[in-house]
Amino acid sequence: MNLAQCVAHAQTLGLPRLEAQTLLLHQMGRPLHDRAWLLAHDTEAASVAQLASYESLLQRRLNHEPVAYIVGRKEFFGLNLQIDDRVLDPRADTELLVSWALACCPDPASAPRLLDLGTGSGAIALALQQQRPKAEVWAVDASDSALGLAQHNALALGLPVHFVQSHWLQNVSGQFHVLVSNPPYIAQHDPHLATLQHEPQQALVSGPDGLKDLREIIAQAPGHLHDGGWLLLEHGWDQAAAVRTLLHEVGLTCVQSKMDLAGIERCSGGQKK
Ligand SMILES: C[S@@+](CC[C@H](N)C(=O)[O-])C[C@H]1O[C@@H](n2cnc3c(N)ncnc32)[C@H](O)[C@@H]1O
Structure with missing residues (x-):
């Protein structure tokens, strides 16, 4: 599966595109705002280990855990806060x-x-x-x-x-x-x-x-x-x-x-x- 397909897969499970992209960036250790990077690399293949780890993040989100808890951060009024x-x-x-x-x-x-x-x-x-x-x-x-x-x-x-x-x-x-x-x-x-x-x-x-x-x-x-x-x-x-x-x-x-x-x-x- 390539990165574009990872995001599409998360969307078919019911996640909004922005959340699917944020969780994928987090899984890849990229800055969370760097969606341009994801688009530029959308044909890059994800490894089996990456896919398994992304899938577990998706399941946490589908179980209603806030994205902020999963990624540990949230932007508020321009401030980057640690959240748990x-x-x-x-x-x-x-x-x-x-x-x-x-x-x-x-x-x-x-x-x-x-x-x-x-x-x-x-x-x-x-x-x-x-x-x-x-x-x-x-x-x-x-x-x-x-x-x-x-x-x-x-x-x-x-x-x-x-x-x-x-x-x-x-x-x-x-x-x-x-x-x-x-x-x-x-x-x-x-x-x-x-x-x-x-x-x-x-x-x-x-x-x-x-x-x-x-x-x-x-x-x-x-x-x-x-x-x-x-x-x-x-x-x-x-x-x-x-x-x-x-x-x-x-x-x-x-x-x-x-x-x-x-x-x-x-x-x-x-x-x-
Ligand atoms: C809805 S949260 C708001 C958190 C934050 N201000 C925000 O907007 O994201 C309410 C907060 O009130 C705190 N709280 C609840 N009862 C309280 C009380 N009796 N006295 C002081 N703080 C209380 C909770 O611990 C929680 O952090």
Whole structure:
């Protein structure tokens, strides 16, 4: 089988072309973005050993293991992060939350205090620190193992984010200009969880209606916001109205939601007067 046929074979098994190519590049030890190389070498034959090893990667993916876990890396907001099963595989949708947080502190010369709640791999906090080098960026997670990987990513990228183990805002002191969070928001009996069994349940599941953690964060947030500060939250596709109600209930103003590229209300936020 040549390399083009390897990719075609993966597609017949049901994998998107991009994933088939990424896994093949990983198997061959090539840079993951180097799809041009694959096209230029598509008539090259794969060895029997390469085919067997590629097939085992395909089976892992067909068993719903995220590509990021298989290849050990993920691009997020232009940052190359190390990823493994200690943390959620960061989603492209979450870049919307980062863009919104950056819009809330538009002056790159200012030094706002920013906090990422439930940082996982560190994706949001690290993107904010990279885009706003003068900001004092903090990141918390309840999971020590997630924090270990986030700290590793910060060190590898040379970004001076401060990490704290905390149940949401419990171990955090002081006030912030922006609180940002992509918390767990899937209901505990949601059928989608069946295809997410490789990711930490603590990163996904949030009580019977998926809103348990959003409720806790929203209740704790106003006490940790400067006047004029923003709380920005990612949530499920059908949770925007409920989250806006919760934001109003704690007295935040300018409550609004932002849509993702698919036109789904993906994030909601409000400002402390
Ligand atoms: C959906 S993941 C988001 C990870 C990362 N921010 C991202 O966007 O890729 C949610 C994160 O919240 C953390 N978490 C869950 N419950 C928590 C709690 N009570 N306090 C702090 N962090 C919590 C999980 O460990 C997980 O890393």
